[in-house]
Amino acid sequence: MRKPLIIKFVVLFFILACQPNAHPSFIVNWGNSWDPGDGPGYGFVANWLVNNGYYANLNDAKNFAQFGYIGYNPAQPDPFYWNLPQGAIVEIVQEISAYKNITTFGYYKGSGGSKTLTQIFNAAQNGPTTIFPAGNFGFYTNSPYGGGVFWFTGRAENLTSQSGAYAVNSGGDPQSVIYELSQNEKWLIAWEDLDVTGSSTDNDYQDMFVTVTAIPEPNSAALLLLGLISLLLYNLTKIPKAALKRYPLNA
Numbered sequence: 001m002r003k004p005l006i007i008k009f010v011v012l013f014f015i016l017a018c019q020p021n022a023h024p025s026f027i028v029n030w031g032n033s034w035d036p037g038d039g040p041g042y043g044f045v046a047n048w049l050v051n052n053g054y055y056a057n058l059n060d061a062k063n064f065a066q067f068g069y070i071g072y073n074p075a076q077p078d079p080f081y082w083n084l085p086q087g088a089i090v091e092i093v094q095e096i097s098a099y100k101n102i103t104t105f106g107y108y109k110g111s112g113g114s115k116t117l118t119q120i121f122n123a124a125q126n127g128p129t130t131i132f133p134a135g136n137f138g139f140y141t142n143s144p145y146g147g148g149v150f151w152f153t154g155r156a157e158n159l160t161s162q163s164g165a166y167a168v169n170s171g172g173d174p175q176s177v178i179y180e181l182s183q184n185e186k187w188l189i190a191w192e193d194l195d196v197t198g199s200s201t202d203n204d205y206q207d208m209f210v211t212v213t214a215i216p217e218p219n220s221a222a223l224l225l226l227g228l229i230s231l232l233l234y235n236l237t238k239i240p241k242a243a244l245k246r247y248p249l250n251a
């Protein structure tokens with residue numbers, strides 16, 4: 001007996017509902033930077049990538065900077081947060097902003113009005129600094145724009161609906177563009193410190209560049225150590241055998 005169409009639809013619905021969370025892709029609204037170098041922000045990202053050895057060719061770097069951020073590809077999850085059990089090394093590697101000597105930086109946990117914020121760098125500090133936030137976390141910047149604005153890596157945290165806790169942009173739009181420089185290991189966060197949904201912004205996303213490097217799991221470090229010890233022992237046991245071969249005891 002054939003299943004009624006409605007049952008097929010119900011089954012299909014549940015199959016789709018049980019898929020892992022798929023995050024919608026987003027297109028960054030790159031603007032023309034007000035800073036010397038005059039161009040869209042991805043040009044500054046591309047220069048940084050070339051200068052730091054990630055790309056040899058500037059056009060390849062520009063292509064990655066413009067289209068290679070996390071979230072452009074819908075198959076790649078939107079980076080609302082990280083979970084790095086062994087902590088991470090965080091460093092501000094470039095700041096091109098009138099606010100660069102005022103802006104602070106940190107990580108947050110939770111969401112909405114119940115977020116907790118932990119400052120990593122005051123206005124003068126750049127790192128590198130090791131952080132150990134247990135569980136899921138994201139990053140924020142606190143710029144003096146508009147009397148003090150917190151921007152979050154989680155796009156949803158920038159929504160107007162959460163203005164009870166922090167000043168926000170009007171669309172829940174990205175105030176940072178995140179690149180995976182090394183899979184599950186290193187990221188570049190490129191920040192825009194002006195409201196990207198406002199009328200007075202250059203949307204260049206180069207006001208602050210931050211690198212995040214995950215500290216490896218102890219398992220892999222332990223395995224590496226074990227491997228090195230094994231190699232050492234293997235070589236140690238080989239030496240006497242080689243010596244015995246050359247100088248036999250019964251000679």
Ligand SMILES: [Ca+2]
Nearest residue numbers: 202203204207
């Ligand atoms: Ca800017």
Ligand SMILES: [Ca+2]
Nearest residue numbers: 096097206207
């Ligand atoms: Ca800037």
